[in-house]
Amino acid sequence: MKTMIAALGVIATLGVASAAEAAAVLDFNDLAKAGTGRNYIGPNNFKYEGFNFYSTWSLSPNFFTLGLDDPANADPDGTTFSHNYDFAEVNITKADNSLFDLFSIDFADKFNTGANHAGRMRFVYADNRQEEIFFNTDNKVGLETFVVNKTDLRAFLYYADAGVQIDNLALEGVIAGVPEPATWAMMILGFGVAGATLRRRRQAFATA
Secondary structure (H helix, E strand, O other): OHHHHHHHHHHHHHHHHHHOOOOEEEOOHHHOOOOOOEEEEEOOEEEEOOEEEEEOOOOOOOEEEEOOOOOOOOOOOOOOEEEOOOOOOEEEEEOOOOOEEEEEEEEEEOOOOOOOOEEEEEEEEOOOOEEEEEEEOOOOOOOEEEEEEEEEEEEEEEEEOOOEEEEEEEEEEOOOOOOOHHHHHHHHHHHHHHHHHHHHHHHHHHHO
16 A cells, blocks of 8 residues: 555655746846946847747837946846837846746836836737737836736737836746646556555455
């Protein structure tokens, strides 16, 4: 019986491990630098923490973070991610083209002055269906959290009329509803081992 319990324990562990990816928050804080001013980090295509950031505007430099002491930096404990060109849409996808979820995102106006800017978020789903949400930054300095709770996304895109900085993208990988073939194979093998052990024990009791 202990052998069967152990085998089932391994099966359960395999199922949990393959069922979901760990939650993640993209906060860009590891890109923070001391001082003021813009720190340009890429042209129109930038890779970060397993995600691709792509701009429809091809001129360079494109993406930047702000110095820790810069008054335009809306994150007092780190830095934010910004785009150099207004109205140009930024496209965010997984580097491996897999699906992802987006629960919330923080926005602030580009210069962190409390300016009111209009923008748009666009969501592209697994079935290529698209959805748009229009937003306005508030008239306060600092970051403002927008809760979106979108799942099974192929891409997330955003733009604003006068530029925004983003931070704290709360993300999670897709939760698999069906185990992968390799997991099924391990499960079947585990049940086979458990069944064989049970049969041997019954035969041992019968001959005792």
